[in-house]
Amino acid sequence: LLQTIQTKSGEHPGDITIDYEEYLLYSDWVTMKVYKVKNGKTEVLIRLQGWMPINLCVTSTGDLLVTMFSVDYTQSKVVRYSGSTAKQTIQFDDEGKLLYSGNQRIKYISENRNHDICVADCGAGAVVVVNQDGKLRWRYTGQLLVTKNKPFKPRGITTDSQSRILTADRDNHCIHVLDQNGQFLRYIDNCDLEYSTGLCVDNNDNLFVCELYKGNVKKIKYLK
Known part of the structure; x- marks a missing residue:
């Protein structure tokens, strides 16, 4: 164990990530702030009003994507930051409709190699993908068998x-694999997965899966 960091609110962080300088970032929805831990000291990176930050993603260009929800639990959005400065808000489609559900706080987020912004929206039962400009590309709502x-x-x-x-289908105990255009490719369901949640792929395309109730992290080779 190298270090333990206590959150400012005393509650669990909404999410953690590492920025391009390899400093730890974490969101604290209770204080409505995103913090940066630098040289052992915790400083405020982003301060919000009326919105609570949850999930974090550092992009290939060094920007920070933050999913957040309104304090009245009616709206969610993704905001892109350069340092502490908001430079893009992704909330509505071209018809003015909300892209993301407001009834579920957690919106897992990742950036694709083509710079698409991919959000797993549990409340909507969908994966919502927009391009770098925030324009809706597609939604995926599952493959029923x-x-x-x-x-x-x-x-x-x-x-x-x-x-x-790759997105975790917790209640069906599997992982859905999609191509960059939202076409279903396959399930990963042969690894005795139970209630999978957090996912991560390393530079060698090894998949790491967190199993919520078992307390396991499984490493899976899903490509030949």
């Missing part, structure tokens, strides 16, 4: 070297 009969509620998301998108 007899053996996968519970509602699709994606709980985690990641992308790999071929711009495939």
Whole structure:
């Protein structure tokens, strides 16, 4: 154990990530702030009003994407930051409709190799993908089979070297693999997965899966 960091609110962080300088960032929805831990000291990076930050993603260009929800639980959005400065807000489609559900706080987020922004929206039962300009590209609402009969509620998301998108279907105990255009490719369901949530793919396309109630992290080789 090298270091333990206590959150400012005393509650669990909404999410953690590492920025381009390799400093730890974490969101604290209670204080409505995103913090940066630098040289052992915790400083405020982003201060919000009326919005609570949850999930974080550092992009290939060094920007920070933050998913957040309104304090009245009616709206969610993604905001892109350069340092502490907001430079893009992604909330509505071209018809003025909300891109993301407001009834579920957690919106897992990842950036694809083609710079698409991929969000697993559990409340909407969908993966929502927009391009770098925030324009809706597609939605994926699941692939129903007899053996996968519970509602699709994606709980985690990641992308790999071929711009495939992997999302955790917790209640159906599997991972959905999609191509960059939202086409279903396959399930990963042969690894005795139970209630999978957080996902991560490393530089060698190894998949790491967190199992919520078992307390396991599984490493899976899903490509030949």
